[in-house]
Amino acid sequence: MKESAQYKLFKVFNVVVLLLIVYFTLFPFLSIVAQSFSSEVYIKAGEVSLIPKGFNVETYKVIMSDSIFWINYKNTVVYTVVGTAISLVLSTLMAYPLAKKRLKGRNFLLMFVVFTMFFNGGLIPNYVLINKLGFGNTMWAIVIPTAISVFNLLIMKTFFENIPDELEEAAVMDGSNTFGILMKIVLPLSKPILATMTLFYAVTHWNSWFPAFLYFSDKELFPVSIYLRNLIKGAESSLTSGATSADNLNQISSNIKSVTMVLTVLPILCVYPYIQKYFVSGVMLGSVKG
Structure with a gap:
């Protein structure tokens, strides 16, 4: 035409x-x-736009030569992987039952869940609780309290509601129980929403720094976000781990914010292309009730 x-x-x-x-x-x-x-x-001088001028990698060299940087980077990877796995498991196990209208007390549970989006115990009670549980200076202080995001939970619930009930009814006729239906039917059909939630939770855990700043006192337990934050705040002494020339310090302080942003964003940019094909469909299917 x-x-x-x-x-x-x-x-x-x-x-x-x-x-x-x-x-x-x-x-x-x-x-x-x-x-x-x-x-x-x-x-x-404000002369840098899209092309580097006076090519220099001094800041990258100094940061990557510090052993603490790599320890904190490893911590961030571990916290992100473990935290994302825990969040996915708990969110799935909570969202799936809430998607079923036959669940007794469903409306009360939904109201209770949504209530936590607007109200919480506050900073001091949370700090006291975490330490009373013995989570201080442990990974659990940052992966357990934030294990379930209500926003992500509601998106998953809506996605599960869109799965035809006939599939589950057929599985029941074949003798499957609730857990078997979830593992063999629901989850294989839920790759888009699972990929989307993986990205959401992974980004949250990767960028998180305040819980670790609050509950950790050992620098070797810090995530890399706190290490980089300390650099931005002027912690050149911890960066250099020894004597460094004045010229190097000037170079480091001039572009340290840019370097830290690149080092923080790069891993997420590498992961995103692998789940991009699921991302849009996962968000749309989980947010629009058909």
């Missing part, structure tokens, strides 16, 4: 708008990457 002039104009307009969106989305990140590889003089 021959395209009308109006449709051709719409296509051109659509492409222009999308290119502008891509530009304004990528420009800040690419600018930060360029600054992380630029020299102090050009950064302070």
Whole structure:
């Protein structure tokens, strides 16, 4: 079919708008990457845009030569993997029953869950509780209290509600129990929402720093986000772990924010392409009731 002039104009307009969106989305990140590889003089003069000037990797060298950085980076990976796994298991086990209208007390449980989105015990009671449970200076202090996100839980519940009841009824006729239905039928059909929740929880755990800052006193237990935060706050002494020239310190302080942003965002950017195909469908199916 021959395209009308109006449709051709719409296509051109659509492409222009999308290119502008891509530009304004990528420009800040690419600018930060360029600054992380630029020299102090050009950064302070505001001459760095999308291309590094005075190519310099001194900050990367100093950060990556510090053994504490790699210890904290390993901690972050462990906390993220363990925390995401716990969050997925608990959220699934709670969302699936809440998706069933035959569950007794369902409305009360939903109201109780939603209530926690707006009210909590407060910082001091939470701190006292965590220490009373013996979670201080342990991984459980940061993965257990935030194990279930109510927002993510409600998205999963809505997704499970959209799975046809006929599938589960057929499984019951074949002798499957509730747990068997969940493992053999529901979860294989739930790859989009599981991938989406994996990304949501992983990003949350990866970027989390305040619980560790609050409950940890041993620097070797810190996640990398606290290590990088300390650098931004001016902890060059812990960064260098020894004598460093004044020129190196000036270079480090000039682009340290850019370097820390790149090191923090890079792992998530590497993971996202592998679950991108599930991401959009998972969010839409879990947020719109069909």
